[in-house]
Amino acid sequence: xxxxxxxxxxxVVSILLHWLVAVAVFxxxxxxxxxxxxxxxxxxxxxxxxxxxxxxxxxxxxMIFRVLWRVVNRGPCPLPGQAKWEVRIAHGVHGVLYLLLxxxxxxxxxxxxxxxSSIHVFDWFTVPSVTGQVKGLEEVAGDIHYWTTWAxxxxxGLHAAxxxxxxxxxxxxxxxxxxxx
Amino acid sequence: MKKLLLASAVSMTMIxxxxxxxxxxxxxxxxxxAHQFVTFKISxxxxxxxxxxxxxxxxxxVYDEENPENSSVSVTIDTSSVDSNHAERDKHLRSEDFLYVxxxxxxxxxxxxxxxxxxxxxxxxxxxxxxxxxxEVTLDAKMLGHGEDPWxxxxxxxxxxxxxxxKDFGIPMDLGKASETVxxxxxxxxxxx
Numbered sequence: 001x002x003x004x005x006x007x008x009x010x011x012v013v014s015i016l017l018h019w020l021v022a023v024a025v026f027x028x029x030x031x032x033x034x035x036x037x038x039x040x041x042x043x044x045x046x047x048x049x050x051x052x053x054x055x056x057x058x059x060x061x062x063m064i065f066r067v068l069w070r071v072v073n074r075g076p077c078p079l080p081g082q083a084k085w086e087v088r089i090a091h092g093v094h095g096v097l098y099l100l101l102x103x104x105x106x107x108x109x110x111x112x113x114x115x116x117s118s119i120h121v122f123d124w125f126t127v128p129s130v131t132g133q134v135k136g137l138e139e140v141a142g143d144i145h146y147w148t149t150w151a152x153x154x155x156x157g158l159h160a161a162x163x164x165x166x167x168x169x170x171x172x173x174x175x176x177x178x179x180x181x
Numbered sequence: 182m183k184k185l186l187l188a189s190a191v192s193m194t195m196i197x198x199x200x201x202x203x204x205x206x207x208x209x210x211x212x213x214x215a216h217q218f219v220t221f222k223i224s225x226x227x228x229x230x231x232x233x234x235x236x237x238x239x240x241x242x243v244y245d246e247e248n249p250e251n252s253s254v255s256v257t258i259d260t261s262s263v264d265s266n267h268a269e270r271d272k273h274l275r276s277e278d279f280l281y282v283x284x285x286x287x288x289x290x291x292x293x294x295x296x297x298x299x300x301x302x303x304x305x306x307x308x309x310x311x312x313x314x315x316x317e318v319t320l321d322a323k324m325l326g327h328g329e330d331p332w333x334x335x336x337x338x339x340x341x342x343x344x345x346x347x348k349d350f351g352i353p354m355d356l357g358k359a360s361e362t363v364x365x366x367x368x369x370x371x372x373x374x
Contacts, residue, residue: 040355041357137268138268
C-alpha cells in the first residue's frame with residue numbers, strides 16, 4: 001500500500017487519518033452526550049469528562065496534522081462518471097466538516113478553561129487557558145459546542161450515506177478507495 | 182452674604198443630624214459598593230463544604246424603629262450569576278439539573294412578617310421563590326450594626342441564614358445523603374434613602 005496519495009488512490013496516511021477521526025468523533029459525541037447525564041455517584045462521573053477532554057485535545061492535534069497533510073498531498077481525482085455538482089457538494093461537505101471540527105475543539109476547550117483553569121491531557125501534559133477567567137464564557141462556548149457537534153454527526157451521517165449510495169447504487173469505487181483498494 | 186452661606190450650611194447640617202437621630206427608614210442594598218453577599222454552602226460527599234455565591238442581586242429593607250416587627254425586606258437574585266469558582270460546575274448549576282436559569286432567571290424573597298428575638302435577632306418569615314417554586318421560609322437574622330458612615334450616609338447591616346432542601350424547590354439532581362440541603366447566608370448593608 002502506498003504512503004502518499006496518488007491521482008487515483010488514497011495513501012495509507014490519509015486513509016488511517018480518515019478512519020481514526022471518524023471513530024474518535026463518534027466516540028466523543030456519544031461519550032459527551034452520555035456523561036453529562038450521569039448520576040453524581042456513577043464511577044464515570046469524573047472519568048468520562050476527563051477522557052472526553054483529553055481525547056478532544058489529542059484529536060485537535062491529529063486534525064491539524066491532517067489538514068497539513070492534505071495541503072501538501074492532495075487526494076485522488078474524482079472518479080469518472082461522477083457529476084460535477086456531486087463532486088462539488090461532496091467537497092463542500094468535507095470543508096464544512098473540517099471547519100465544524102475546529103469550532104468544536106475551540107468551543108469545548110473554552111468551556112473548561114473559562115475560569116482560567118488548565119486541561120490535563122491524561123497524565124501526560126497540560127494545556128493552559130489562553131483567555132484567563134471570562135465570566136459566562138462557559139455558557140456561550142457550551143451552546144456552540146453542543147450545536148456544532150450535533151451538526152458534525154448529522155453531516156458525517158450524510159457523508160456516510162452518500163458513500164453507501166456510491167457503493168450500492170452507483171456501484172463505483174468511492175468507498176473502496178477509502179479502504180485502500 | 183457670607184453670613185447667609187454660613188447660616189444655610191448650619192441649617193443643612195442640622196437637617197442632616199435631625200434625620201440621623203432616628204434610624205428608621207428605607208434602606209437600599211449597597212449594590213454599587215458591593216457590601217452585600219448571597220452565599221451558600223453545601224456538603225460535598227459529607228467530607229467538606231462547598232461555598233458559592235450569587236454575584237448579581239438587589240434589594241431593600243424598611244426598618245421601622247418604633248415597631249421593628251413591622252419592618253420588611255425584599256431581595257431579587259439573578260440566578261445565572263451563580264459562582265462557585267469553577268466554570269464547568271457553574272454551567273452545571275445553571276442547567277436544568279439545578280437552577281434551570283433559562284426558565285427561571287430570577288429568584289426572590291419577600292418578607293411577610295418579622296418575629297423579634299433578643300439581642301437584635303429576629304426571625305424574618307417570607308416567601309422564597311426559587312426555580313419557579315414559592316415556599317415560606319424563615320430567615321434567622323441578626324442586626325450587626327448601624328450608624329453614620331464616613332461619607333455622609335447612614336447604613337445598617339444584617340446577616341441572615343436559612344437552610345433549604347433541594348427537593349423542596351424541585352431541584353432534581355441527587356447529590357447524596359449528606360447534600361440534601363443547602364445553607365444560604367445573606368449578608369447585606371443598606372444605605373438609607
